[in-house]
Amino acid sequence: MIPGNKDTRDGIIFSLPFLVVYLAFMIYPLLSGLYISFFKWDILSTASFVGLDNYRTLFSDEKFYSSLWHTLQFVLMTTPTLLVAGFLMALAITGSSPWKGLMENVFFFPYIFSMTVVSTLWAWLMQKDWGIFNQVLINIGQNPVSWLTNERLAMWSVALTTLWWTAGFNMVLFGAGIKQIPKEIYESAAIDGATYIQSVRHITIPLVSSTTVLCLILQIIASFNVFGQVYVMTGGGPHGTTRVLVQYIYETGFKFFKMGYSAAMSYILFLIILMVSILQYTLLGRKENA
Amino acid sequence: MKKLTFSKKQLLIRCIELLFILIWVFPLLWMVITSLKLEEEVITRTFSFWPSHPTFANYIKAFTSTYIVNWMGNSFIVSLMAMLLTLIIDAPIAYAFAKIRFKGRNILFWAVMGGMMVPFQVLIVPLYLQFNSFGLINTLAAAYLPRIALPIGIFILKQFYEGIPSDLEEAAFIDGASRYRIFAQIILPLGQSAMATVIILSFINAWNDFLWPLIVINDTIKYTITVGIANFQGTHGTQYSLIMAGAAVASIPQIFFYIFFRKKIIAGIATSGMKG
Numbered sequence: 001m002i003p004g005n006k007d008t009r010d011g012i013i014f015s016l017p018f019l020v021v022y023l024a025f026m027i028y029p030l031l032s033g034l035y036i037s038f039f040k041w042d043i044l045s046t047a048s049f050v051g052l053d054n055y056r057t058l059f060s061d062e063k064f065y066s067s068l069w070h071t072l073q074f075v076l077m078t079t080p081t082l083l084v085a086g087f088l089m090a091l092a093i094t095g096s097s098p099w100k101g102l103m104e105n106v107f108f109f110p111y112i113f114s115m116t117v118v119s120t121l122w123a124w125l126m127q128k129d130w131g132i133f134n135q136v137l138i139n140i141g142q143n144p145v146s147w148l149t150n151e152r153l154a155m156w157s158v159a160l161t162t163l164w165w166t167a168g169f170n171m172v173l174f175g176a177g178i179k180q181i182p183k184e185i186y187e188s189a190a191i192d193g194a195t196y197i198q199s200v201r202h203i204t205i206p207l208v209s210s211t212t213v214l215c216l217i218l219q220i221i222a223s224f225n226v227f228g229q230v231y232v233m234t235g236g237g238p239h240g241t242t243r244v245l246v247q248y249i250y251e252t253g254f255k256f257f258k259m260g261y262s263a264a265m266s267y268i269l270f271l272i273i274l275m276v277s278i279l280q281y282t283l284l285g286r287k288e289n290a
Numbered sequence: 291m292k293k294l295t296f297s298k299k300q301l302l303i304r305c306i307e308l309l310f311i312l313i314w315v316f317p318l319l320w321m322v323i324t325s326l327k328l329e330e331e332v333i334t335r336t337f338s339f340w341p342s343h344p345t346f347a348n349y350i351k352a353f354t355s356t357y358i359v360n361w362m363g364n365s366f367i368v369s370l371m372a373m374l375l376t377l378i379i380d381a382p383i384a385y386a387f388a389k390i391r392f393k394g395r396n397i398l399f400w401a402v403m404g405g406m407m408v409p410f411q412v413l414i415v416p417l418y419l420q421f422n423s424f425g426l427i428n429t430l431a432a433a434y435l436p437r438i439a440l441p442i443g444i445f446i447l448k449q450f451y452e453g454i455p456s457d458l459e460e461a462a463f464i465d466g467a468s469r470y471r472i473f474a475q476i477i478l479p480l481g482q483s484a485m486a487t488v489i490i491l492s493f494i495n496a497w498n499d500f501l502w503p504l505i506v507i508n509d510t511i512k513y514t515i516t517v518g519i520a521n522f523q524g525t526h527g528t529q530y531s532l533i534m535a536g537a538a539v540a541s542i543p544q545i546f547f548y549i550f551f552r553k554k555i556i557a558g559i560a561t562s563g564m565k566g
Contacts (some may be wrong), residue, residue, distance in 0.1 A: 010469045018383040018402070018439065026405050027414035043422070056344055087542075105423045106314045108556065112544045114498040115519040117537045121321050123523070125532050132320055136341060164317065167352040169559060175558040225409050227501045232520050246411050246501070247486025253415045254505055263415040270412040277407045 004109070020258065037264035042257040054264035064265065066240065067248040070155065074230075074244060075223040077159040082219055083212070085163060086170020093201065094178045104175070108168035115165070119232035122161040123148065126233075148234050151241045158229050158242060165229075170215050177211030199216060210284060217280040221273055245269055295335075295397055325349065325535035326418045344526065348535035358513050361518035365497055366543075368434045372490055373489055374529040380488060383478055384447030399448075404442045408500065418505055432506040433514060437496050443488040446561065450484030451477060475563035487558040490551050497543060515540045 026068065037054055041047035057157035058064050093104040099221065125131050134144035147157040189199045205212075227246035230236060236243035249269065253262030291543050311520045324332060327341040352358050362438065387399050397554065417436050418427075426432040454477065462472050478485075519540050522533045548555065 006469075007390055008392045011390040011395060012388045012392065014382040014386035014469075014473070015398065018379040018444070020396075021379050022402065022405065022439045025376060025417065026413070026439055027419060030415045032411060032420070036419070062458060092307060096390035097304065099307065099311070103307060105552070106311050109548065110318070110556070111312070112494065112548050113541050114516050114519075114544070115500055116516040117541050120523060120533055120537050121317055124324065125317055127319060127530070130333050139337065153500060162440045164314070170466075172556050172559045174308070183547065186563070221409070224413060227411070228520075232523070249411060250414070250501065250505070253418070259415050259419065266415060270409060273409050274407060277362055 008274040014121050028151060034267060036260055037267055039260040041259045043259060047260070051258070054261045055268075056204075057261065058264055059269065063240075063243075063248060064245075067243050067245045070150040070242055071224060071226065073155055074159060074226050075220055077156065078162055078223045079216065079219050081159070081163055082167055082170055083165040083215055086215060087174050087208075089167060089171035090174030090178055091204070092280055093175055105156045110165050111168045112163070116232055118161060119229045122157075122164070123233045124284075126241045127168050149238050154234050154238060158226075160224075161229055161233065162223075168269055170219070173211055173215050173218075174208060177208040181207045184277045213258075213280065213283050217283075220276050224269065224273055224276070292514060316469070317355065321534045321538055323443065324531050325538050327531050329529060329531055336412060338348060342506075348531045349539065351532055352539060353533045356522075356532075356536065357511050357513070358515070358539060361513050361515040362540070363502035363545075364430055364433075364512060365515040367430050369493045369496040371430075371499055372434040372437045373493045374438045374445055375434070377488065379408045379438065380440060380443040381447055381478065381485070384444045385451055385473055387444065389477075390452075402441050402444060405439070408434075414502065414505060417502075421506060427506060428508045430456070430507075430512065433499070433503045436502065437498070437515060438492075439494055439501060440488070441500040443492060446485050446491075446558065447481060449561070450481050454480050461541070483554075484549070487554050487561075490547060490554055491558050494544065494547065494555075 038049060038051055039047040040050045040053070067185045071284050089103070093107070095104065118166075125134055127145065128134065128146055129151060131147070133147065134178045135224065137144055148154050149207055185207075186199055189203060194202070225246060226244050227250065230242050230244050231247055233249075234242045245265070246269070249262050249265050251266065254260050315565070322337070323341060326344045326346070328343065328345060328347065331338065331342060384404070387395060413436065421427055421432045421435075426435075458476055459472055462476060467475075497517060500516045500520070504517050504520070507513055507517065510518075510521070519533075519536055522536055
């Protein structure tokens with residue numbers, strides 16, 4: 001700090017309240033988490049230093065791999081579907097439909113509900129014996145489906161719930177991107193005889209590509225962090241086939257009190273998300289330079 | 291004049307749109323319909339769509355025989371505190387980033403924005419141990435304190451403050467006003483609309499928080515509403531109409547927010563890309 005330079009002094013004073021909180025609840029736990037990951041610790045007894053043992057255990061832990069795999073499954077199920085759904089919705093609300101305002105509201109509305117409300121609601125819709133989905137199936141002469149208790153279906157059901165819940169979010173981002181495309185481009189394309197499909201393919205999709213990258217990255221990160229929907233709807237079952245990484249981190253830390261091991265796993269998750277974020281910046285950066 | 295005739299293709303598209311509108315609305319409608327039914331009518335082989343005797347019994351039961359009032363109250367406290375504290379710490383630093391030329395400003399800005407890349411899940415174990423050593427486990431303060439450093443809020447406010455013409459500030463400087471007065475009397479009032487966006491985002495963020503309150507609060511009566519609703523299924527098993535009534539009550543604040551601040555919420559998402 002230069003004495004007499006008010007800008008520096010003011011800058012520090014105005015930044016200070018945030019920085020204190022940021023240090024206390026972000027930087028410090030981030031570093032201490034890494035530190036804890038080198039210890040074996042159950043809170044009650046004293047921690048013992050084990051070096052890289054937690055990380056070594058992790059790479060031979062079948063449950064870790066299966067949780068990571070389920071998370072990846074969820075990412076692969078939700079990312080393309082949510083991107084396409086959001087884009088189609090955005091096309092609908094920026095087009096010429098007489099009820100596009102209604103659609104914007106209706107498609108976005110589920111997003112404002114909390115995850116637990118959405119999950120309990122869909123667990124009820126998909127309930128095996130009395131849920132409406134199966135009631136309808138029975139009434140049209142079909143066999144009821146075990147939406148949440150069938151090993152092959154459970155994750156899809158959670159993904160479907162997530163689609164209903166958050167597709168509107170992607171719609172808003174895509175909608176903002178589409179609205180920035182000048183009308184004249186479409187008009188001149190129409191004069192040249194381009195059909196709607198053609199102008200979507202050759203004008204809209206290329207011109208919203210930076211929004212697409214943004215949506216893609218946000219979606220991958222959000223899907224990697226999935227926990228609540230699974231926790232409420234299936235509890236990780238049936239037979240652990242929907243147990244995701246965050247759930248395993250939570251259970252390891254707060255059911256079995258293996259703090260060091262839990263911290264080590266969360267760092268692996270961080271690493272994955274960090275790589276996705278870095279990918280985002282290189283992809284977006286390249287776009288802007290081109 | 292616009293032509294009012296639809297081609298066949300357009301008619302088909304309108305029908306598809308309408309179908310999706312119905313699909314999207316239906317689950318919420320079903321939540322309300324279920325909540326108005328009696329238990330016997332929900333768990334039965336003879337399926338009926340509308341409630342034969344619409345009743346508020348489940349709502350009354352939710353209010354009288356569960357902790358839902360406490361949970362709502364707790365969520366209000368947590369969300370309001372998160373929102374207030376977020377503003378108190380975010381607005382000044384956003385102003386500093388936007389208008390004050392101090393040494394290391396850019397490095398600091400990127401260090402703060404980098405925080406957005408850290409998933410909260412990474413912090414849960416160390417944060418729990420930290421709050422454990424403070425003796426704050428099982429308190430509402432523990433539920434909101436780690437949630438108040440909201441880098442995205444700084445980003446939104448900074449963008450807005452940068453748009454405020456510097457002439458205003460300079461004129462005030464010449465008149466002998468201090469930074470603090472300029473901030474309090476010019477910047478804050480002019481930045482109200484950006485502030486509203488941050489208020490809404492931080493409130494909804496805190497209200498919807500689940501994993502952290504699940505970890506840090508143990509007593510049923512101290513739960514936030516999201517944890518309480520998630521627990522409903524365990525404690526009320528197959529009382530689906532009661533669970534749906536609880537879910538509907540739990541959503542009232544968001545619905546209220548949406549009705550009054552729809553544009554702000556959508557604009558906030560479009561500019562920040564914040565995902566819950």
